[in-house]
Amino acid sequence: MSSRNAVEQQLRAAIFIRNLDAISEHEAISKMLGALQGHPQVGNLQELSAAVFDRQHTDPPLFPRGIAFPHARTNAVSSLVMVIATCSRPILFGEVQVRLIFLIGIPKRAGAEYLELISYLARQVRGETVVDQLVKAEDISSFLAGFAEGA
Amino acid sequence: MDNTGEHQQTRTLSPLMRRLLRLKFWIVEHLRLSERQLTLIWAALIGVLGALASESFRKASGFLHYVATGSSLDIISSFAKLPWWQRVTVPTVGGLLAGLTLWFGNRLFASIRQKTTTDYMEAIVVGSGIISVRASIVKSVSALFSISTGTSIGREGPLVQLSSLTASLVGRIRKMPIPQRRHLVACGAAAGIACAYKAPIAASLFVAEIILGTVAVESLGPLILASVVAAFVSQFLSGGEPLYRSPGFNLHTRWEIVPLCFVGIFLGFLAPAYLRFLRLAERLFSKIDILVPFKLALGGAIVGTLAILNPEVCGNGQGLLQSLFHQNWFWDEVLAIILLKLVATATAFGSGVVGGVFTPTLFIGAGIGVLYGQTVLYVAPGLRADPAMYGFIGMGSFIAATTGAPLMAILMAFELTLDYSLVPFLMVNCVVAYYCSGIFERRFMYGESLERKGAAFFKQQLAEVNLQDLVRSDPLTLPKNATFAQIAETFVQHRFQHIYIVDRENRLLGAISLHDVKTFLDRPELETVVIAADIMDEDFPSVSLTQGMNEALHKFSDAKSERLPVVDNLHSKRLIGSISKTDIILHLAGEQSGTGTNRQS
Numbered sequence: 001m002s003s004r005n006a007v008e009q010q011l012r013a014a015i016f017i018r019n020l021d022a023i024s025e026h027e028a029i030s031k032m033l034g035a036l037q038g039h040p041q042v043g044n045l046q047e048l049s050a051a052v053f054d055r056q057h058t059d060p061p062l063f064p065r066g067i068a069f070p071h072a073r074t075n076a077v078s079s080l081v082m083v084i085a086t087c088s089r090p091i092l093f094g095e096v097q098v099r100l101i102f103l104i105g106i107p108k109r110a111g112a113e114y115l116e117l118i119s120y121l122a123r124q125v126r127g128e129t130v131v132d133q134l135v136k137a138e139d140i141s142s143f144l145a146g147f148a149e150g151a
Numbered sequence: 152m153d154n155t156g157e158h159q160q161t162r163t164l165s166p167l168m169r170r171l172l173r174l175k176f177w178i179v180e181h182l183r184l185s186e187r188q189l190t191l192i193w194a195a196l197i198g199v200l201g202a203l204a205s206e207s208f209r210k211a212s213g214f215l216h217y218v219a220t221g222s223s224l225d226i227i228s229s230f231a232k233l234p235w236w237q238r239v240t241v242p243t244v245g246g247l248l249a250g251l252t253l254w255f256g257n258r259l260f261a262s263i264r265q266k267t268t269t270d271y272m273e274a275i276v277v278g279s280g281i282i283s284v285r286a287s288i289v290k291s292v293s294a295l296f297s298i299s300t301g302t303s304i305g306r307e308g309p310l311v312q313l314s315s316l317t318a319s320l321v322g323r324i325r326k327m328p329i330p331q332r333r334h335l336v337a338c339g340a341a342a343g344i345a346c347a348y349k350a351p352i353a354a355s356l357f358v359a360e361i362i363l364g365t366v367a368v369e370s371l372g373p374l375i376l377a378s379v380v381a382a383f384v385s386q387f388l389s390g391g392e393p394l395y396r397s398p399g400f401n402l403h404t405r406w407e408i409v410p411l412c413f414v415g416i417f418l419g420f421l422a423p424a425y426l427r428f429l430r431l432a433e434r435l436f437s438k439i440d441i442l443v444p445f446k447l448a449l450g451g452a453i454v455g456t457l458a459i460l461n462p463e464v465c466g467n468g469q470g471l472l473q474s475l476f477h478q479n480w481f482w483d484e485v486l487a488i489i490l491l492k493l494v495a496t497a498t499a500f501g502s503g504v505v506g507g508v509f510t511p512t513l514f515i516g517a518g519i520g521v522l523y524g525q526t527v528l529y530v531a532p533g534l535r536a537d538p539a540m541y542g543f544i545g546m547g548s549f550i551a552a553t554t555g556a557p558l559m560a561i562l563m564a565f566e567l568t569l570d571y572s573l574v575p576f577l578m579v580n581c582v583v584a585y586y587c588s589g590i591f592e593r594r595f596m597y598g599e600s601l602e603r604k605g606a607a608f609f610k611q612q613l614a615e616v617n618l619q620d621l622v623r624s625d626p627l628t629l630p631k632n633a634t635f636a637q638i639a640e641t642f643v644q645h646r647f648q649h650i651y652i653v654d655r656e657n658r659l660l661g662a663i664s665l666h667d668v669k670t671f672l673d674r675p676e677l678e679t680v681v682i683a684a685d686i687m688d689e690d691f692p693s694v695s696l697t698q699g700m701n702e703a704l705h706k707f708s709d710a711k712s713e714r715l716p717v718v719d720n721l722h723s724k725r726l727i728g729s730i731s732k733t734d735i736i737l738h739l740a741g742e743q744s745g746t747g748t749n750r751q752s
Contacts, residue, residue: 059632061680073685111686115671122676 006113007120011147014082015039016140020101025093029056029070032083032103039081041105047076048105060094063122065131068093071104073114080113081105084143086135099135100125187369190331194338194373197321198380201314201342205381206388208291208313212306215299219245226301226466230458238462239455245300246451249293249504250444256289257443271315271340272597275362280332282319287312294505297447301465303454303495304506307347311507314343314381334373337363341374342381349385349394350566351378356559361597366558395472397543397570403535410527410534414541415548415580417523418516419587422552425515426592428493429508432501443503450502454495463488464495467506468514472546475517476539482525489518508596512553513546513567520545543568544576551581552588555595560585618696618703621735622717622728628653629683631660635671636678638663638686643672651716651726652687659718659726661687694730695721707732 015035022028033049036042051072055061061069083103090097102121106114124147125131137143213223219241222229230238260283274282294309318339322332337358344354355374359366402408439446457464463471471488474480496511524541527534547564551557560581565574588595628651629637641650642665652660663686671677692706693716706715714731718724 055684058684059682061682061685063680069680071685108689111667111688112670115668115674115677115681115686118680119671119674119677122680126676 007117008144008147010080010082010117011084011144012140014084014140016137016143017083017085018138019088020085020091021089022087022091025056025060025068025091025098026053028085028087028091028093028098028101029053029103032070032085032101035083036081036105041078041081042076043078044076048072048074051076052103052105062093062096062098063125065125065128066090066097066099067125067131068096068098068101069104069118069121070101071106071114073106073108073111075108077105077107079107080110080117084140086137086143088135100131186331187372190334190373191376193321193325193335194377195380197314197318197335197338198342198345198377199384200317200321201339201377202346202381202384202388204313204317205310205343205346206385208295208309209306209389212295212299215295219300225470227463227470230301230462230465233462235459238458238465239452242301242451242455242458242465243448244451245296245302246447246449246502246504247444248300249296249302249451250442250447252289252293252296253447253503253505254443256286256293260285260289271311271336272362274315274319275333275337275340275358279329280319280322280327280334280336282312282316282336284316284320287316290505297451297499297504297506298467300451301454301458302451302499302504302506303464303466303468303492303511304499304504305347305467305508305510306506307344307467307509308505308507310347311340311343314346315339318342334370337370338373338377341378345378345381346385348563348567349382349391350563351375351382353559353563353566354378354382356562357556360556360559361554393567393569394469395476395543395546395567397568397573398477398539399570400537400540400543400572404533407527407534407536410523410531410536411541411544411576412579412583414520414523414544414576415551415583416587418519418545418548418580419552419584420591421519422549422584422588423592425493425512425549426553426594426596429497429500432497434501436501436503446502447504450498450504453498457491457495461488461491464491467510468492468496469510472510472514472517475514475521475542480521480538482522485518485522485525489515489522492518509550512550512596516549516553517542517546519549540573543570543573544580547577548580548584552584553596555585555589557581557585618694618698618700618717618730621730622696623730623734624728626651626716626726626729628657628726629663630654631682631684631687633683634679635668635681635686638668638683639672639678642668648713649691649716650683651729652683653726657726659693659716659724660684661689662691662716663687664712691716693718693721693724695719696727697721700735703730704735 017032017035020028020031022031029052033045033052036045036048042048051074052070055072056070061071063069085101085103087099087101090099104117125134130146133146134143137146216226216229217223220229220233222232233241271282274280291309291313297304298306315336316339318335319332322335327335340362341354341358344357345351348354355371355378356366358374359371363370436446454464471492492511492514496508499506500508521538521542523545524536524538527536527541528538543564547560550563551560554560561574561577564577627641627645627647629641631652631654638650648665649662651662654660663683668686692710694703694706695718697720703715713733714729717727717730719727
């Protein structure tokens with residue numbers, strides 16, 4: 001229960017981008033990373049970007065129903081940072097049409113926190129209707145409300 | 152056919168033959184010597200040989216003393232007869248010769264010394280029970296020069312050395328396993344001490360309490376036997392009188408118990424200062440950057456200069472002790488000789504003279520005890536205190552406080568005096584002195600040396616271990632894009648705590664710890680999204696084949712992991728295998744027992 005609360009707290013602190021407009025995976029991720037410019041928890045945005053793209057190159061993390069999780073465990077961030085983006089027009093990540101993107105940066109030491117977050121997100125977005133509702137969210141509050149319904 | 156043949160043969164045996172056969176089986180079964188019984192026989196033999204070696208050293212020392220001083224009297228009397236310049240020259244030349252012997256010997260046998268030890272304590276506690284013959288002879292010859300020319304150092308050192316060497320040789324010739332060889336050397340040491348002090352009980356306790364750290368019957372039994380046999384042989388060869396026979400004491404009033412019981416406290420508090428003074432001398436001499444022969448000559452010259460003032464500083468202090476117990480000394484004389492003896496002993500010890508400080512320590516304790524007794528007599532004349540009695544008790548108390556072995560000290564003081572009336576006071580004061588000394592000093596006389604040798608030996612052993620011999624070449628690896636499902640499956644199938652993550656060239660990228668992921672292993676939602684690269688610890692320590700075992704152990708202490716990956720070198724980090732703490736420990740332990748087993752077979 002406490003770990004779930006922690007995850008929900010992290011979601012509330014996330015930067016929300018509604019209707020991200022990008023024509024490629026790279027552009028989408030770059031724009032989301034751009035939203036972290038000046039973020040107090042991001043020590044080195046360039047390093048974070050490199051780590052995220054490196055991870056994408058290794059094996060792009062994707063959930064079914066068009067959800068992408070570009071992320072990196074790097075010490076370029078001092079604690080977990082997250083950017084959530086909805087896409088009214090799906091963006092192609094490899095061969096998958098992505099409608100919802102969670103960009104996550106997490107410090108190296110926070111391995112358990114990372115697994116807890118991914119596990120939580122993966123459970124929440126299992127239902128098709130939940131994903132539809134999340135994509136339609138207008139701000140972080142309605143996004144979180146959609147999450148709560150999924151639970 | 153065969154069975155029938157056997158049956159017929161059995162039937163042909165007469166009843167008498169059957170009885171004889173039964174008797175033979177009984178004898179074989181019941182009277183066959185067990186390993187313990189054999190150890191006792193060897194211990195007795197070591198006692199005889201140790202005593203012979205010790206007596207030979209005594210004779211050689213006496214002869215050399217005659218050559219050096221032209222007198223066959225004891226050292227103090229000889230020096231008293233020498234003119235002042237000779238009192239300086241004899242110990243200086245003796246020190247120079249002792250130093251030259253050590254210097255040349257060490258250069259000649261340097262390669263041997265690296266492989267074996269010359270120190271009996273080291274051979275017993277941490278070594279293989281092998282004492283270098285040539286290096287021991289070098290040490291003994293050096294000691295012979297120092298002791299016979301009046302240096303203030305104990306003769307017990309070389310006596311124990313030679314006796315232990317004899318035991319080590321027997322163990323080597325008989326190709327005994329290491330534990331037995333070590334035990335035999337311990338018997339040799341006990342025999343040497345028994346000869347030096349004619350104190351077999353204390354000798355066995357000395358080795359058991361100080362060196363072995365146990366008074367278990369299994370180890371103590373052979374020590375006692377070796378000591379007693381050695382003491383008997385020594386008595387047979389050079390007389391059976393105790394070294395410091397007590398004139399016999401009586402308490403004139405029961406109130407004297409009070410000051411008697413405070414001797415231990417007094418000496419217990421002084422013992423740490425004495426030990427520190429010896430260490431200070433050692434440190435000071437180590438700062439003098441001259442060759443060993445000149446260092447020992449300098450030590451000899453200082454003792455010689457003191458001998459001009461008072462020739463009683465010469466020698467180990469045995470003659471002084473006898474004089475202190477049987478003659479009346481003024482308090483200022485006692486104080487002066489204590490101070491002179493203290494400086495002389497510290498000088499000899501610090502300059503690196505081969506020998507022991509046990510007898511000089513006995514004297515210092517006895518001297519302070521006598522002073523204390525004289526003070527009691529002065530402050531409370533009604534008690535009619537006998538300072539010599541305080542001297543005997545002081546001697547035991549000081550030994551207990553400096554060696555950290557009160558049991559041995561009680562028995563040693565008793566055996567040196569053979570006066571049972573002293574024993575209750577010795578018991579109280581030795582124990583009290585030991586505890587009082589322990590308040591300020593944790594490093595006792597022999598404990599510190601053993602600690603140093605133990606640490607040095609361990610480091611040396613570690614350095615000699617070849618890391619490659621201990622590497623297991625089948626480490627658990629996965630690529631960095633292995634899914635969480637693969638990771639979970641691998642952990643389920645194997646009992647390892649870590650999976651190493653490698654790239655295509657088998658370069659180590661990091662490790663995944665079971666501890667970190669075990670609570671998530673049953674979460675199917677992670678199976679395809681999380682990969683090894685997400686959860687591996689990139690800073691997981693690894694050991695390189697180019698590093699030594701010391702470095703590997705440092706890494707283990709940081710990682711708190713049972714097993715560490717081994718890479719070819721820290722630059723390319725190509726994974727070769729893994730190494731575990733248990734393997735290292737087993738190797739370190741097994742190397743000795745293994746060698747022992749080979750020798751046995």
